Amino acid sequence: MEDRKTMSAGVFKKVGGNLEIVKMSIPKPKQGWVRIKVHYCGVCHSDNSCKYGILKNEYPRVSGHEVLGEIEKLGDGVDPIKFKIGHLVGVGWNGGNHCGSCRECLNNNRLFCKNSLITGISIDGGYAEYIVVPSDALAFIPEGMNAEETAPLLCAGVTVYCSLKNQNFKKGSLVGVLGIGGLGHLAIQFCKKMGYEVIAMSRGNSKEKTSRELGASHFVDIAKEGWVEQMKQIGSVECILLTAPFPHLVQPSLEALGVNGKLLLLCIIPEPFFADSLTMILGNKSIVSWYVGNSNDIQDTLDFAHKNHIKPIIQTFPLQAVNEVLDKINEANFRSVIKIL
Ligand SMILES: [Zn+2]
Ligand SMILES: [Zn+2]
Secondary structure, eight states, rough: OOOOOOOEEEEOTTTTTOOOEEEEOOOOOOOOOOEEEEEEEEETTTHHHHHHTTTTTOSSEEEOOEEEOOOOOETOOOOOSOOOOOOEEEOBBBBBOOOOOSHHHTTOOGGGTTOOBTTTTOOOOOOEEEEEEGGGEEEETTOOOHHHHHHGGGHHHHHHHHHHHHTTTOOOOOEEEEOSTTTTHHHHHHHTTTTTTTEEEEESTTTTHHHHHHHHEEEEEEHHHHHHHHHHOOOOEEEEOOOOOOGGGGHHHHHHHHHEEEEEEEEEOSOOOOOHHHHTTTTTOOEEEEEOOOHHHHHHHHHHHHHOOOOOOOOEEEEGHHHHHHHHEEEOEEEEEEEOO
């Protein structure tokens, strides 16, 4: 077999630059790390964090954090029974490396361990033929799950599922999904399969048919006057998942919530927003947020999605198309996946 030393990888070289495809050395797995031969990498809005240096990453950096591939080489000390060569695995935003002994690790918040790595930010990501990550970053792809369709679940999927699971809403709760794009179309499916009654919320009615097919029982056009009243008439809304980064939607969403309702922020709103405290206090309402998940959370998400036939709507592109896909990500109604292998 050919003993290759270099691979193709998509890297950001400077703040604001485009992703450039370059040849670089195939990385070696350190002690406790694993090398993965990448099959697919999903394109996520957060790739722009690397592009624009929002999290102060170093350059050049291989971006991409919805990485799906097969275990190809083990570093020293990695359990060969648990991590078998050829196993299909996924890596999300959290690049593992938790210490296990700090306050956050001991409180089951290992995502916030100061040693935790971020895939495609503090270590090279998945727009490359190979990636190396600590073994604690890996989740196993359930048998029979379609690899290509699984990639977007590694970041978008886990964010939606974990954010909801940790709120402990009762089955039958009325949950609104605001923004039916890459995150929202997955949120409708997770909400429905978790037993909630779903209100899809979007501008215009072009997303109504798809939303209902994905499991929404109601559709509210938020471009129309009176949508807040319409929400209230449907019932007492327990939660609205904000998946569209528009600051002006925060206050009306709070008004649309029922008593004890929660506005769940799942996207970064790029500017400060207004929230009226009286609206909140007079209804015990709150604004909560959620930050992805670790590899155990990803495993739970994949198992739940597989069991419940949750699938993203995807379009697949070659690595050369990443820049174009990222430029249009805000308009996309689906998740994009880059085929690497
Ligand atoms: Zn992401
Ligand atoms: Zn720790």
